[in-house]
Amino acid sequence: MHYEQLASLGQQLRVDAVRAADAAGSGHPTSSMSAADIAAVLLSHHLRFDFDHPEHPGNDRFVLSKGHASPLLYAMYKAAGAVDDDELLTFRKLGSRLEGHPTPRLPWVDVATGSLGQGLPVGVGIALAGKRLDEIPYRVYVLSGDSEMAEGSVWEAVEHAAYNHLDNLTLIVDVNRLGQRGPTRHEHDLDAYARRLHAFGWHTIEVDGHDVEAVDRAFAEARSTIRQPTAILAATRKGRGVAAVEDREGFHGKPVKDAEAAIAELGGPRSLHVEVQRPPEASGRKTARNGAPELPRFDIGDTVATRTAYGHALEALGSARGDVVALDAEVSDSTRTEFFAKAHPERYFECYIAEQQLVAAAVGLQTRGYVPYASTFAAFLTRAYDFVRMAAVSRAGINLVGSHAGVAIGQDGPSQMGLEDLAMFRSVHGSTVLHPCDANQTAKLVAAMADLEGVRYLRTSRGDMPVLYGPDEPFPVGGSKVLRSHGDDDKATIVAAGVTVHEALKAADLLAEYGIPVRVIDLYSVKPVDTETLNDAAGATGCLLTVEDHHPEGGLGDAVADAFSDGRPAPRMARLAVRNMPASATPEEQLHEAGIDAEAIAAAVRLLVERVIAP
Template sequence: MAEQDLRFLGELAAQLRVDSVRAAAAAGSGHPTSSMSAADLMAVLLAHHVRYDFEDPGNPANDHLIFSKGHASPLLYSLFKAVGVITDDELLSFRKRGSRLEGHPTPRLPWVDVATGSLGQGLPVGVGVAMAGRLERGPYRVWVLCGDSELAEGSIWEAAEQAGDTGLDNLTLIVDVNRLGQRGPTRHGWDTGAYARRFGAFGWHTIEVDGHDPGRIHEALEQARDTRGRPVAILAATRKGAGVRAVEDREGKHGKPLKEPDVAVAELGGRRDLRVTVRRPERWAEPRRFEGGELVLPEYKVGDQVATRSAYGEALAALGAARGDVVALDGEVADSTKAEEFAHAFPERFFELYIAEQQLVAAAMGMATRGWVPYAATFAAFLTRAYDFIRMAGVSRSPIRLVGSHAGVSIGEDGPSQMGLEDLAMMRAVYDSTVLYPCDANQAAALTVEMADLAGVSYLRTTRGATPVIHPPGERFPVGGSCVLRRSTSDRATVVAAGITVHEALAAADTLAAGGVRVGVLDMYSVKPIDKAVLVEAATTTGNLITVEDHRPEGGLGDAVLDAVCELGPRVVKLAVQNMPGSATPQEQLADARVDRHAIVAAVERLI
């Protein structure tokens, strides 16, 4: 690299440091020292290696830059200023009310793919973007900036295994090894060899480099571009707070603006206004996509016994035939979730993530950034492991579709470790989420299709055992709706159920009717958004609501119903799983949890 280029890169890195210091000072908070350590790395990457059209963030040929160390947002925003897409005034609006420049990056900015800041997530999402690149045969590269502290996160190593095993050579990880974490030294300090051995064990090509030497950084990035068959990890030794003596490699300076920012700016050589012209990607005709066709959903006869998980698998395969943008991801349970139906039909669009639920959700997020329509399925209980990723998908407004099978005590003999009993609560709590819980096969098939065009995080809860088909083929189930299964003018109460408990509610209603007591039954398949209008009507006419769910009492169907009708003041009785289940048959489990037909009958009798 020519001496002139090296001088420019040094000046650009100094500008990025200065602007990071200024942004944090204006905000009175932030992470300037974590930004300063990676300034040389990002200066070289931006000026010579990233291919991106900032005037057209939607250009499918653009590279992807993901700041896994999202707290270094001052550095990212300083990069955006250097390319001219934000002004100096906007830079200094950092962390202020109404600013696009939030404390950690979000897709409120068009050049940001996903929200980051919960450490350990950027690399797993980057793996998903790189997987999409493979599928669509894209020319773009995925660059991920990580901090050394977050390499303690297990999700990083789920991602490392996935990328290494599949040979994602369109992915480059840049690790800012600055030795210091939030409260002190990191586990391995500046021992970049320790990290190299770990990534090397997962099949990565590793490069150790001085993170403050632009020439060596440039060589490392060129080598990364030229590497074939393996992802690349560039392990760069840096100094936190580099360039300012008062904070450089000093403990206790993390997450704080510099005390004397003007002195620091002067020490860094003062303000600059350099502009970088980022090389635009070469024209790419279009991403590879797959042909679609007519949607022919499976149909099930009323009275047949079919598991909703089976209907999900068959419906997903039908959807895949109709839409070439649908992809399916599995957590090594496709034979149980029935996603194997899709795998057999469309092996190129099926991705096995193995038992790595964090990577499963992150890969779905990454593929969604590229316009794919991902469905990711595992046991409902196991999605709890990935909840931080699901939460951040909500922050990103990421349109991912999650499917949790084997929900509730009704799975039977496997016992509590396999029972999703908290999933409705956690999914309802996600920003702008949709939560669906079908009771039969035709409903499950229809809702699988409904999910395809939903914004944000959506969740479909399926049941392990076969249940009676009660809805005819072709019936529509709009999100936010419900089905009135029993209603009369003499109803003494209304039973609100979803999924497996719909069948228990119908059986209870028949038993009560034989004794002269009428109750209404609502199939509340859309738990969020919930059909408030039909609940208000039921609460007004009968005055008594009984919710019954194969889920813990906190945060599930019962609480969703209470939220909808609390201002009306009806009596609401919640039947939910209060006990700690053991091993038993499905019907015994429902009885022991007191959410079966007999428990519903007893609740109605107590109520009236």
């Protein structure tokens, strides 16, 4: 298109954004209008994308980080012929693919956006896939708002992109001066953004975002820049083209009041169609599978930390599957991801101490068909929880592994103890939560995770623990293992996972000395939970005691209680969990102080049994 036509396309995108928001009675048309000229240039001159084949390996990727400007994205799709006008006007209505903020319900959307500060970190993950794995010259474009440049996650991504020389990544910042409640921190001071980005090693270009010729040159310059990511800083005006709202406060997130007059002021509806450039031919990634992984095998009675078993299993999985990648947050010697890094360095990504970027990169990599395993301390994944939540909204398939969980890590103290992680991941829509207690169980679950859907979380432990199971024992997700049972003579059931399984077995031995036979269940699958086995145990014993190295809220105890929430008679239940605020101590002292060691378990069972079957 010539520049006059590009300007006209920009007006068309504005008109359609106004129309869509007006039909919905809600939305963010003014935030869409500021970036319309940028979008027109990108769509017409620079984006290479086959809308009929969104899975084409050579397609450029476009991430709308300012997801509230979704009317602009949908107007772009209409201009490209991907959606028609009737569908455009279903915006925000029940059953429509055109949601208030974009999600992968649309085949051209890689990830859900709307929680600001996430588009660029995810874009970094996509760009890493293109640069290091796919080795295909597609480009990644991220359109960001100026308000979200205040997010710390943006600067994690900025540094990571520069460090990795991601010259296939272009960030476009729509500097429209106004946020939700008023002016942004730097308003129209483009140089304030440029100084910061340049300091991190980015190539920056400052333009008038409504000058389509200048914007076109900026995109061309970005394409020609080598070994540096590029940021196009575009000065724009919110609500551009409609005097009643242009550059005025108080109109964020609201349809234009007089849509008909606004549309007329913008020159009326148009029907320009863009023939988006097709991507060059590109072969798909080569991810050969060499059969089932040769998982490590551990002998019963050996003592092995589950984090160590995880590292060896991940290494083996990487040898069997070329689509498996690993990421870590500068603790690979502790999480044991280092085993994968040494065996498969080309598929290992060091994210340094930037947990938001860690999870975001995993989300970006999975959009390109890879199976990521991202690891750090369980406690530090809390920092990235919003990225985990949005990964679920994105229908992303990622594996997250949290090590050094619970008070059992010992002397490091409470800042390092993941005591909230099970609750955090159980609450994620469609998630899987696994908590193995021995090395062979861990290895089997690591392999099983690769073929699951959604967000998968594996909790590993720091200390060595006895191997309880043989290497050929199966561990289906959603299952459990009954480690002790005396049949109808069982007086109570102890339900545990991870380190507390070993304490429960010791407690069972202590209770046997008192003539109290108990059943011990290793509930390694915390979500989904083995309802059938729990109900059988409840029916047989009438008493359940849950024991977890976790806070009482949202963890193993709640998972067990939920198994009896369908209206059937519930057994008598008691819970042992970490209710104190730990301090530095040995692992054994920590378990004792928290009241979750064998001695505490045995005492709790005796009290529970006495109350239920008192003579």
